[in-house]
Amino acid sequence: xxxxxPELLALDRAHVWHPYGPMPGRSDxxxxxxxxxxxxxxxxxxxxxxxxxxxxxxxxxYRHPVLDAALAEQAGRMSHVMFGGLxxxxxxxxxxTLVELxxxxxxxxxxxxxxxxxxxxxxxxxxxxxxxxxxxxxxxxLTWRGGYHGDTFHPMTVCDPDGGMHxxxxxxxxxxVFAQAPPAEFDPGYxxxxxxxxxxxxxxxxxxxVEPVVQGAGGMRFHHPEYLRVLRRATEANGIFLILxxxxxxxxxxxEFFAAEHAGISPDIMCxxxxxxxxxxxxxxxxxxxxxAAAISAGAGGGLAHGPTFMGNPLACxxxxxxxxxxxxxxxxxxxxxxxxxxxxxxxxxxxxxxVADVRVLGxxxxxxxxxxVEMAAATAAAVAEGVWLRPFRDxxxxxxxxxxxxxxxxxxxxxxxxxxxxx
Ligand code: PMP
Numbered sequence: 001x002x003x004x005x006p007e008l009l010a011l012d013r014a015h016v017w018h019p020y021g022p023m024p025g026r027s028d029x030x031x032x033x034x035x036x037x038x039x040x041x042x043x044x045x046x047x048x049x050x051x052x053x054x055x056x057x058x059x060x061x062y063r064h065p066v067l068d069a070a071l072a073e074q075a076g077r078m079s080h081v082m083f084g085g086l087x088x089x090x091x092x093x094x095x096x097t098l099v100e101l102x103x104x105x106x107x108x109x110x111x112x113x114x115x116x117x118x119x120x121x122x123x124x125x126x127x128x129x130x131x132x133x134x135x136x137x138x139x140x141x142l143t144w145r146g147g148y149h150g151d152t153f154h155p156m157t158v159c160d161p162d163g164g165m166h167x168x169x170x171x172x173x174x175x176x177v178f179a180q181a182p183p184a185e186f187d188p189g190y191x192x193x194x195x196x197x198x199x200x201x202x203x204x205x206x207x208x209x210v211e212p213v214v215q216g217a218g219g220m221r222f223h224h225p226e227y228l229r230v231l232r233r234a235t236e237a238n239g240i241f242l243i244l245x246x247x248x249x250x251x252x253x254x255x256e257f258f259a260a261e262h263a264g265i266s267p268d269i270m271c272x273x274x275x276x277x278x279x280x281x282x283x284x285x286x287x288x289x290x291x292x293a294a295a296i297s298a299g300a301g302g303g304l305a306h307g308p309t310f311m312g313n314p315l316a317c318x319x320x321x322x323x324x325x326x327x328x329x330x331x332x333x334x335x336x337x338x339x340x341x342x343x344x345x346x347x348x349x350x351x352x353x354x355x356v357a358d359v360r361v362l363g364x365x366x367x368x369x370x371x372x373x374v375e376m377a378a379a380t381a382a383a384v385a386e387g388v389w390l391r392p393f394r395d396x397x398x399x400x401x402x403x404x405x406x407x408x409x410x411x412x413x414x415x416x417x418x419x420x421x422x423x424x
Pocket of ligand 1: 114115116117119148149150151211216217245246247248249273274
């Protein structure tokens with residue numbers, strides 16, 4: 001039965017918990033009726049350009065005919081079968097393609113339900129492999145401040161201690177080793193400290209885990225790729241694994257297919273998610289080297305201690321294969337560059353507005369940082385009035401548009417950000 005907008009929003013307020021909010025929420029969410037291309041259609045008929053790609057995942061836009069067809073075709077065969085003792089072509093194709101696309105050395109793919117779970121699995125891989133190699137004391141993690149790796153418990157331990165609200169969890173979460181947040185430019189002093197920190201904690205650390213080049217939900221900060229080379233050398237020299245979380249950066253977002261390519265390095269373990277399915281379904285993966293897999297497989301457990309119910313979901317794998325197919329011709333690169341140019345040209349002038357602390361752009365990521373916390377409801381409403389969907393957080397108004405956003409869409413998004421800055 002079709003319900004009216006007031007009734008739907010009343011039921012939403014009564015029963016539906018939304019991200020990072022109290023119950024009921026502080027303000028009503030916007031009710032979406034459908035989406036197509038780069039546009040969300042609201043229930044009142046307004047169409048707004050999506051500047052968020054649904055939390056950075058919908059890189060091809062909505063209702064893409066190729067992705068829709070892949071999903072329908074797969075639903076006609078089977079939507080799901082368990083992965084224990086069974087396998088299927090969508091998962092086999094996906095794992096093989098990911099290995100082909102991933103940095104050298106990553107050979108094995110563990111399919112997971114979401115980004116946070118892939119980080120859990122990556123951490124478990126590192127801990128189990130260290131244990132199997134006879135280093136039971138190596139069970140902490142090392143990262144830098146300003147990061148974000150997910151909301152489940154172990155990923156939370158490596159999120160920025162302040163932004164990740166570690167104070168809420170004192171005594172609950174294991175305490176990890178933190179370096180200062182990486183500077184934007186290359187600073188040899190910082191690099192030396194980073195290297196020394198890894199060395200100093202080598203006896204108790206299983207892995208270093210970082211987001212390469214872009215720290216996303218932890219603060220939308222960019223850093224020099226040289227730091228990744230420093231971490232690669234330091235981890236290798238000390239028998240520690242390097243985990244790269246490419247959940248936000250993977251599949252072209254930063255201008256390279258994986259952000260690790262900016263540094264020309266390969267990690268021991270890598271997480272992907274978000275844009276993996278073109279934003280259609282929840283799916284992520286933890287990839288690892290033959291060495292990591294061999295250590296775990298020879299260890300006491302006899303295998304990796306993980307296996308969720310919806311592992312390798314065929315619908316998600318089929319749409320991921322279709323999404324990777326759309327990226328295969330490389331045309332995303334020119335689109336991302338065009339978005340980068342549009343965002344740079346459009347956002348740079350905002351630097352002079354009072355209240356703006358910084359403007360930065362990399363690939364299809366545009367960030368305006370304010371010198372105060374954003375008035376979220378006012379900023380969002382101002383962007384929507386300009387015909388743009390944005391979801392600011394903390395002191396950040398930013399966009400990660402779908403790659404199919406054309407120059408006009410990007411101009412609109414820039415106008416939406418300007419309006420959000422003025423209102424927020
Ligand atoms: N790692 C990074 C870098 C992320 O950006 C996110 C999600 N914002 C996650 C992990 C967690 O992914 P998910 O929300 O799918 O659990």
